[in-house]
Amino acid sequence: MSGSFIRAAAEDARPLLEVHTFATPNSVKVSIALEELGLPYALHGINVRKGEQKTADFLALNPNGKVPVLVDRTLEDSPLVLTESAAILVYLAEKTGQLLPAGGDARARVFEQLFFHASGLSPAFGQSGFFQRFAAEPQPLAIERFSSEEKRTLGVLDGVLASRPFVAGDAFTIADIAHFGWLWRRAFAGVSLDDTPSVARWYEAIAARPAVQRGIARVEALVPQD
Template identity: 65%
Template structure:
């Protein structure tokens, strides 16, 4: 069975979503980043970068065991392994990659930095707050325009592009993003959040948070 090492983080959530959508059984194992477990030797052996998620597929290419890090790479790997959630060729495939990389190089990093400088930095730095807050708003405006023209991120079908976007928008409060400012993203978010597979994935990752 596939193993997923994760926590209730935006990047982690993508992996249970894609596995639930694909109907692949998996064992979800907690790595509590709030306690620094991602830096423990046993996890660094899986991912020297000390991050979650990590996917372990005992039936990887050629039947070999595969340990894979980086949520974007995991999405692409699982889509190609099953032949689902990613068009096989042409413009439709290119549009999926366009949106996946737009998120991984734009929305995700901006949200992460905005949240850090708002909530976790040891001192308030106006230049950093202005930079990352304004960039978060800008890339969300770009996404809102895209979703105003089509129902899903890469076109008319649900793909791994939507899963890539969903994680950080699910955790948008960290970056102080209000979807009331982005009505097309709000409509898309509600559409994706209501998918049974997404609901199941959210339930599983939120269950990793220990009660205090």
């Protein structure tokens, strides 16, 4: 972890990292990363079920109208406002020198998995869940398309994990955190791990990590209890 980052955190009792977030697959990645990195942070709940991500105040932070958003107040000039969960994970890892190899093949493998998640597994899971749960009318073609794609991408990940303990190799990295977010919310898309034993083994190992459990608990506490 950089010395300047430690000094900045020590000089101000309040957390200098703020996350606008909710209990969503992408949001939980950030709280897990922050817990794994041991950084102080504050969460600001954005209830996406009530459409709070579409308010003017939130859109001023992220015109794309999605959580999470990281606000880093440790910088000398002005706060950094950063969106997109993968970008936030990379930023935090590079800022602290943890959870991301410095170079070489190991670093490339992490980015390979981050891009696979962002372009393949994440949209397949999200779209499959949407058409199954929220489409005004049944959309058989869309459901079949994305259900097939979520199973295919999960199979690809299972093949990767058949020969590695973690998704990018021998070490736990931000790539594992990225994939874990949607696997944590796999019920939304109706996904089972019954046919992907390597993913199931990996998931249980990640879910057992104390920092992961703390990160999940932090975002789940934002959900109103009706």
